[in-house]
Amino acid sequence: MRDVINWGILGAGNIAGALVEGIREAGGRVAAVGSRDAERAAVFAGRFDIPASYGSYEDLLGDDGVDAVYVATTNELHHRNTLDAISAGKAVLCEKPFALNAHQGEEMRAAAQSAGVFVMEAMWMRFIPATVALLQMVERGDLGEIRAVAADFSFQANAGPEHRLVDPALGGGALLDLGLYPISLAMLLLGEPTAISAQASIGPSGVDEQVAASMVFPGGQVGSIYASFLADSPVEAHVVGTEGRAWVRSRFHNSERLDVVAPDGSVTVHEYPLAGNGYRFEVAEVHRALLAGETESSLRPLADTLSVMEVLDGIRAQIGVRYPGE
Ligand SMILES: NC(=O)c1ccc[n+]([C@@H]2O[C@H](COP(=O)([O-])OP(=O)(O)OC[C@H]3O[C@@H](n4cnc5c(N)ncnc54)[C@H](OP(=O)(O)O)[C@@H]3O)[C@@H](O)[C@H]2O)c1
Incomplete structure (x- = not known):
């Protein structure tokens, strides 16, 4: 592995541009971009000053100068694109x-393990300094015994029927797009739920526009989450303990501020400025792991990712959302 990681961007969409910034902030080099469309790839490369562009994902994966690939395609392609990148020997x-589901995720993990290739879910929330501080607070017992976690993530998407957010063929739905953040946070703090009860309102395309779930965890703690494309919500998290509670200020998944409220009502504000768009922290973890020769992140291991996928599968079974081919 080289000293500086050379990245290939797979899919020239919206979030891909944000990651280019994050990769550079983390000291990486963006070597190439691949799109289904050569013109689109060239425009993206020009916009972000990327030296090489390709009109297919296959050609990007064939570039020997690329060490690591960022998969930024629509949800239904993550499985195929990741398997292809692993076959090409790319992190x-x-x-x-x-x-889309835990079964696909298991196949991706098995392929990565058998090829000895690094693979990580881009769960950037895990690496945001405020999240890291929250996990440490809970681990130290600063909030006493945790009894409950509540979080929401909703915005008014105004998504037409063909938009990736609501198209079942593209793995749309509020749960997979937004709900996985509050669920991942609750599971980082409390582990795997022992029971889940979910409700949803299903939109005209057949996927969940709004979803809510209650969870119970092994220590008797409860979790409450909701996600929606229909209106803007606070996008906050509350971690409730016997010795105090943490209010993770909006947006909780890339927060810059935790307010800790003591039982007497006094508030201590903790600030964690991002100084950037927040994506560099997950990229830095990839760099660290690759330079150390690791094939999984110890902070976001695939076991954690797959546990969340199983919960998402369980919720989708309850709300009746299935994707084509499932
Ligand atoms: N971490 C975060 O903060 C964050 C934020 C937003 C989204 N995301 C995730 O990132 C992924 C991409 O989201 P995005 O908002 O960047 O979406 P987007 O702007 O629509 O980009 C998705 C890209 O997927 C590729 N694609 C392949 N087949 C497609 C199809 N049939 N229809 C549409 N696009 C197709 C396209 O790339 P080419 O045409 O260039 O091949 C497109 O640019 C999603 O999985 C989403 O959940 C993460």
């Missing part, structure tokens, strides 16, 4: 949701 940072 992979794959956007959330890691796959």
